[in-house]
Amino acid sequence: MTEKPNIIVHKQGGVCTVTIHNPEKRNALSPACLFDITETFHQLAEEDTVRVVILRGAGKDAFSAGADIVAMPTKNGNNPVPQNERKGDITSASLAIQKFPYPVIGMLYGYTLGAGCVLAMACDIRIASDKVKMGIPTSRMGLVSTYEGFKRFLTVLGYSTAMEIFLTGRQYNSRECLAMGLANHLVDDDELESYTLNLAEEITRCAPLSLRGSKYVLNRITENPIPSTGELTEFARLASQARQSDDHEEAKMAFKEKRKPVFKGK
Known part of the structure; x- marks a missing residue:
């Protein structure tokens, strides 16, 4: 994978950690950084070994404090960012994460605001x-x-919660984040990395076809709660593919032999 100035990628087994690297600005998101995030997830999607990605920020102050204000265009149209660095945007980066074929875990701490929250x-x-x-x-x-x-x-989050977040502009503390659904789990700050890594490793022990299929179907249902005939056919194909896979046979054999299955994604 090509190295990128705003992103650090570290792989260990099936777990890949993608770190937003701009700690001097609390990992503020410039167009160039958003472009690097987008490209990183597109490239990782082409690799066979990655089963889960952890997305985090560098340093201890922030996941990301939001968009890089200095890089925003002015009212008169002047843009402080050179033309060749205006490639990235929050929509492309968000969609690259959502459409990544395997699970993505956000490891959140400190300021997670604005574009960083998105x-x-x-x-x-x-x-x-x-x-x-x-x-x-x-x-x-x-x-x-x-x-x-x-x-x-x-x-x-649902209509009312989303409305409150966007209309008030408030910063929510950790317990509020958990209650509102902004976070799935809340852990002590000094246990965040180990907890997140343990969850990621737990996911890697699951069957790759199941991981891909489940995320794909859940995303499609979210996008379109009333699926087309073509989508229903594709959902059925994915379920059938999993039932007939070598990994499913391995899971049944491992259950009988009282051992952990070894999945190969086939």
């Missing part, structure tokens, strides 16, 4: 530190979020 919500599972602060301050910045940002919050 990026976190694109993850399939979110593990939050007890020191996390999440929110969307667009209403306090005179801005309106993107369509995909609204859509993801509405889908995951």
